[in-house]
Amino acid sequence: RLRPQVRGRHLSVDNLQRGRMSAVTRRLIVTADDFGISTAVNEAVRRGYRDGVLRFASLMVTGEAAADAVDIARRDCPGLGVGLHLVLCSGRPALRPESLEGLLESDGRFPDDPVLCGLRYFFDGGAERRLERELRAQFERFLATGLRPAHVDGHLNIHAHPVVFPLVMRLAREHGFSRVRLPGGEFGVSFGYSRRPLGKQLLEAAVFGMLRAYLLRSHADPRIEVPQRVYGLLRSGLMREEYVREAVRRLPPGTTEIYFHPSADPASEAGAEPRPGHHTCTELRTLTSPGLKTFLDDEGISLVTANV
Template sequence: MRSRRLPSLRPDVSRRLILTADDFGHSPAVNEAVLAACREGVLRHASLMVAGDAAEEAARLARSAPPGRLSVGLHLVLCCGRALRDSPLAPGGAFPGSPAACGLRYFLRQDLEPALEAELRAQFERFLSLGLPPSHVDSHANIHVHPVLFPMLLRLAREYGFKRVRLPGGELSAALSYDPRPFASQLGQAFVFAGMEGALGGRPALCPDRTWGLLRSGLMEEGYLLHLLSRLPEGTTEIYFHPTTDRASLPAGRRPTPAHHSRLDFEALTSPRVAQVLRERAIELI
């Protein structure tokens, strides 16, 4: 099933764009980048890690943003981060640092499903307790699209009033035409997530038509964002980023690093050239 047409303020516009910053609440530098990119740039959405070290600060900053300017959703953590509940999922309060290992464990251990749902519920309820209106749901390392987790997520998103769920895909051609390095990694990730969408029977109604950002996670520089905008198809597209104001985050190489917070991402979201291209190409930010 393709996505429902998301609300548009301009019915004549055929290309709508959701720009999202992940890991809101991870650190003060990430929070600073989100608020600055919202006030001074093109960012309109952020995904909050409710167990992050700076989650409460992030919620306060979100409430201080200009009215209607920043929509905040839930960035679930089920790997590579802290848990909210004591359970066998997270020994010592922390999930294992390997998304692949976590995913395999969740697939093989059906006895963990009650604990997984309880942790998901705890994170949904923690988000609502921070006083933010529910917007969208995604996750750290996109682990929410795991075949065991995704059905739970869709059910809970509807139950708690969240309007949109991320399902990455459709980026391979654009990524390879910009920079094919590392080819094997980009190809492998694209096939894994395409296979997950196929296992789900297509794209559920709560998802945009496509979501980009997976294949260059942590390296969403201005040039790549402009490249994506030049290829943006009709419909609703989400592009996600991992911005920070920390200058020490600049990557030494060109290899995408999924857990990386990058000043490159922040500079892309505050680029005057990006804002100009959005206007010239009549792309509506929603």
Template sequence: MSRSQAATGPARRALIVTADDFGLHPRVNDAVERAHRNGVLTSASLMVAGDAAADAVERARRLPTLRVGLHVVLADGRASSPRSEIAQLVDEQGRFGNAMVRDGVRFFFLPRVRAQLAHEIRAQFEAFAATGLPLDHVNTHKHFHLHPTVLSLLLEIGSEYGMTAMRLPYEAGGPLLLRPWISLVRARLDRRRIAHNDHVAGLAQSGRMDEAAFIKALGTLPDGVTEIYCHPAMPGDDALTPSMTDYRHGDELAALVSPRVAAAMDAMGLPRGGFRDVFPVTTSAVKPALRVL
């Protein structure tokens, strides 16, 4: 539990429930609103260049208890900057590709590409700031912030825009080979006093966080702050993106409004909210002010 665990001893359990890809499509935005009004959703991550970003922002302004963060897109999505400013990052349509290994090598070794990457990250922070919404957290599409260059730029640029929290994409039972790197990322966040969850649920079941998956995650919740993240959307005839053809968006929405899921959370007495509810913004290490919503 970043920012406070060292000072307060063993971490208490707390829960953040986040919908990613807010702003991608009106079907996503509708699901986010429904899941917050009528279910257990406490947080959403905004794609500022998504086709339905303006609609998402309008809905968020009507939902003052929905905590909204920035979902930085550097792969498989639309950029915020004009193509002329970041031509080495995007295709002719101004979209990032999905060759993340190749792009990661370019980010690390090519200064010109890295400069354009910084320009685009700043543009996305700037676009979020222009919404006037409080910045609850930052994460990245497909968890690209595990890349050291991306993480460094997010920490540097995010500090200028009031970033205080970031998702740590570590799921219990995840690959052993990833754990040393996750530990390094955690240490970098802690050194910069960026709050973060201790665990996530939803990584192995991405696109399939249905009611059974939620109930199972709640039944095995570890100590500390857990973020359950998902990708709800209203049902439709077409996949939202080519990479989401097997996502069960409707099942994820059903889980978020499920009385069984809500009852399980209520029975556990879990403090829950957004990152700013779990980790109040302070200038020194303090115990989180956890509240039950």
């Protein structure tokens, strides 16, 4: 379902061979998360696809602006690959609250804190059964949009939870999704770019690194692609162009995904430090930078596109 897209650029004699080699071996998936959470994010996805390097978006089918997101994908972004952004944390469920007793807050939403969600899912013996019903409802709601399924990931990466991930892999196979995200491999780039906040970077890199290794060892499926590296976790909301360039320079051969949280709200500038789930116009500027498009071309990066 995926094919590499390489934009032609004028390459000097010195870098012609390097460009040819890297175009074959260095594949980049560029994704925007939280498509459907708000109209500002939806507009950022539209601009990122139309004017920039964005080629995939992850749809929150329970988001406040999900219907608008689907309309944008159909009307304005015919080549955009759309995947499912599963919500089991900080959002609304697809099922009625009484079907998820013990997993929701009093307002009928999942808790905002992913650690709290993770503990509930791990220690509640009946959670797995209820979570499977909720996940299935979200998969089915995605297919009901008529969009071709591209990939699966999760809000605040809750899909990487040891109880949740096996369910996600099984449902992805059942519903025709061919790729699942697992964060990992970013620490060297992030630490080299900025050591702030060091403790948080170390903790997140260690936790998700161990999760990735365990989940791939226990639940890998040759029918489901998992990118070899995934960047975006450690600089969430703060994916400036210079950071993305540094990450791309250091890309080894293989497939890497870089995910963003862009917003078209001009008041949503990034702060000094990363904030998980924070949508910023800073990241939209990165995605639509003409300089970044040129840089990817000159590096010989193969930009993956969806076969829609």
